[in-house]
Amino acid sequence: MIITSLLDTDLYKFSMMQVVLHQFPSAQVEYRFKCRTPGANLRPYMDEIREEIHHLCQLKFTEDELNYLSNLRFIKGDFIEFLGIFHLPEKCIQITEGEEDGEISIEVKGSWLHTILFEIPVLAIVNEVYFRNQYKDLDWTEGRKRLASKIETVLAATDVPSFKFADYGTRRRFSKDWHAEVVNTMVEKLPNHFVGTSNVLLAKQFHTTPLGTMAHEYLQACQALGPRLRDSQVFALEMWAKEYRGDLGIALSDVYGLNAFLRDFDMFFCKLFDGARHDSGDPFEWGERLLRHYELNRVDPRMKTLIFSDGLNFNLALDIARRFEGRCKTSFGIGTNLTNDMGVPALQIVMKMVRCNGQPVAKVSDEPGKTMSVDPEYLSYLRHVFDLPKL
Template identity: 85%
Template sequence: MIINSLLDTDLYKFSMMQVVLHQFPSAQVEYLFKCRTQGINLRPFIKEIREEIHHLCQLRFSDDELEYLRNLRFIKEDFVEFLGLFHLPERCITVSEAPEDGEINIQVKGSWLHTILFEIPVLAIVNEVYFRNTYPNMDFAEGRRRLKAKIDLVKNATDIADFKFADYGTRRRFSKEWHDEVVYTLMQHLPEQFVGTSNVWLAKKYNITPLGTMAHEYLQACQALGPRLRDSQVFALEKWAQEYRGDLGIALSDVYGLNAFLRDFDMFFCKLFDGARHDSGDPFEWGERLLQHYLNNRVDPRMKTLVFSDSLNFELALEIARRFKGRCKTSFGIGTNLTNDIGVPPLQIVMKMVGCNGQPVAKVSDEPSKTMSVDPEYLSYLRHVFDLPKG
């Protein structure tokens, strides 16, 4: 089977899940799957995907896995005790044919606390089922050649010796086997530049650092959980700070676009959070504006970290690193270009939260194709409340 450990997911699922346990244990949510790649027929794989999800829902955390989580500095004992009782509820997920030709529906609906761990393994399952059926004889030779070229590119970038990057590719990977090989190879050949992985299972396996803080769903859910919609971004950041007291201090900046983020990310948050993560829009413009925002709030940007994670390849990441060298700390999360660059077209698939407590929620990205909502009226209202341009 594809997923054999509940740790085979991204760290930010656990960091968000702990906040949900302590702050929002009764929240009810809905997630929907979407394949953004045109012309892909996933219907022939529905039975296989269902079988993999059934296996996923039988998994439990082992004592060894719980002990690993317990030893992460920001994980609290009551959360570990909860995980000791946890399993993914199969009744909360459905996989069916969609009305659109070739498309499938995957819907998750239920308690946020009990369904939050579905997203990443389900996306990994869909990817691997599709690729192992579509390209059954892949030998990875081309992938290894491309990976070596990336390693050589980083090694030759001697003008930015402090370049740091991490693997963010769990949901996008060609297969679990290839993901494992990529991480192991990077450990061996770029021990100074490769700083860790978002995948907790691989971090445990290879004794490297697991990385991640928050995802879009956390700020989206706060649209329904906060006191009023306009204050939902501030509410989300304050609740995060209450939970982690200065730890895990990278704020996500693009749930409402950069303009709205900077309006809310005032001097208090500039000083409190370690930095911010870029996930849509022009990375150079984003970085320049954020550095100026720090200066405007009397914060030295050289003490802050800008994390870039939007559709990166190594050429772009190195270019960004050169632009901001000496002006701030930079780090890069690279996904598809690491775990699904083996000579075949990768899939663009997502699974996003679309509802919380019976209310629609949405993400309004600086990249229009990343905006996601199932309710046009709510999306229009959200744009009005946050003074965003019409889509």
């Protein structure tokens, strides 16, 4: 089986799940899967995917896993008690044929608290089932060669000695075994640059730091859970601060685009949050504008952390690091280029929240291809409310 532990997911799923338990325990949501890779045929593997998901839904947290989570400084006792009885409800996930040739449809509907952990392992399952069928007996020699080249690139970048990066590649990895090899290699070969992984199981296994705060779904859900739509981003950040009291202080900036984020990210949030994460649009422009925003709000940018995580490779990450060296703290979350660079095309797959409490929710990205909504009228209304440009 591909997923053998419920820890085999990203840390921000647990940090968001704890907020859901304490602040939004009755919220009902819907997620939908989408493959953005043209011509990828997933239909022959539907039964295999169903079998893997059935196994996923039988898993429960072990005492050892719960003990590990309980030792994370921001995880609270009642959340651990809840996880002790938790399992993913199989009745909440449906896998059928999609509308287009080769497409499959994966839908998750149910309590947010009980379904939030589906996304990452489901994407990992789809990836691994696809690659082990599409490229049977693929030699890992090319992947190891490329990984070694990345290590050499980082070690050669002596002009940015403070360069730090993390693995963010669970959802698009080639396989769980390759993912483990990558993380283990980085821990051993780049101890001064590799700061951890978003994958909780691998962080535990290789004694590195699990990393993550919030994802797009959290701010999207707040479109339906907050007092009014225009204030939903402020509401989301305030509820996060209420839960974590200054801990886990990296804000996600691109659910409504950077202009809307900066309008809401006022002096209070500039001082309260440790920094922000970039996930769409031009990273250099984003960084320059954010640093200027800190200065306008009388905050020293050198005390803040900018995290970049949008489709990075190591050369681009190092170029960004050079631009902002000495001007702020930077860190980089590298996903597909780290965990699925094997010499064969990677799948571009996502699984996004599309409804909360029966209401459409959406992400309006600075990168049009990342915008996702099931309701064009709601998307148009969202653009109007946040004064976003029409496409």
